[in-house]
Amino acid sequence: MTKKRVAVLISGRGSNMVALIEAAQGKDYPAEIALVLSNRPDAAGLARARDAGIATAVVDHYRFGDDREAFERALDDELRKYRIELICLAGFMRLLTSWFIRRWRGRILNIHPALLPQFKGLHTHRRALDAGVKQHGATVHFVVEETDAGPIVLQQSVPVLESDTEETLAARVLEIEHRIYPEALRLVAEGRAKFAGARDEAPAR
Numbered sequence: 001m002t003k004k005r006v007a008v009l010i011s012g013r014g015s016n017m018v019a020l021i022e023a024a025q026g027k028d029y030p031a032e033i034a035l036v037l038s039n040r041p042d043a044a045g046l047a048r049a050r051d052a053g054i055a056t057a058v059v060d061h062y063r064f065g066d067d068r069e070a071f072e073r074a075l076d077d078e079l080r081k082y083r084i085e086l087i088c089l090a091g092f093m094r095l096l097t098s099w100f101i102r103r104w105r106g107r108i109l110n111i112h113p114a115l116l117p118q119f120k121g122l123h124t125h126r127r128a129l130d131a132g133v134k135q136h137g138a139t140v141h142f143v144v145e146e147t148d149a150g151p152i153v154l155q156q157s158v159p160v161l162e163s164d165t166e167e168t169l170a171a172r173v174l175e176i177e178h179r180i181y182p183e184a185l186r187l188v189a190e191g192r193a194k195f196a197g198a199r200d201e202a203p204a205r
Helices: 015-024 044-051 068-081 098-103 124-131 166-189
Strands: 004-010 031-038 056-058 086-089 108-112 135-142 152-159
Touching: 004 015, 004 044, 004 166, 015 031, 015 044, 015 086, 015 166, 031 044, 031 068, 031 166, 044 056, 068 098, 086 166, 108 166, 124 135, 124 166, 135 166, 152 166
Parallel strands: 004 031, 004 086, 031 056, 086 108
Antiparallel strands: 108 135, 135 152
16 A cells, blocks of 8 residues: 655644654554644654654744745745645644645645634634534644635534533544544545545646
């Protein structure tokens, strides 16, 4: 089995990154984590990736000022250097431009702590509690130009309890995230979940 080469993009501790790394250690898992890439040199997840024997790289966004495309071209160069085929965003705190998303269309996954299309954007747990919903959860989706609006690969819900605080709800949702992100990556790497119209190969220069 030829495993898909995956890059995980992080900005912080990378708890979802760890879940993906652990899943990819399975012999029958169809993807390998070939690179962990961060926009922050001090991201705690970099050390965790190195400890797992995974290549790491940093493209510090501060070096590029307000030129987001220049930053993303540098990201793109690193991804190509490692022959990456799929990208998983795992707490990557940079909004990607249309230029980057078009180049990698159908090959970028993100995990969002809500049952999309509910609660796009930030502060999802607080907003779920304020709205009084009975179910909350997490969604893995393909990335498109509109934030949190891409085709859904996998979702799972948890009940919202009367006793829940933002913190307790977030902790329960995080457990779900760690479960569904590796499974969603498996579906995409095996070709069982596809982005309609996506190319079958990484884009050429």
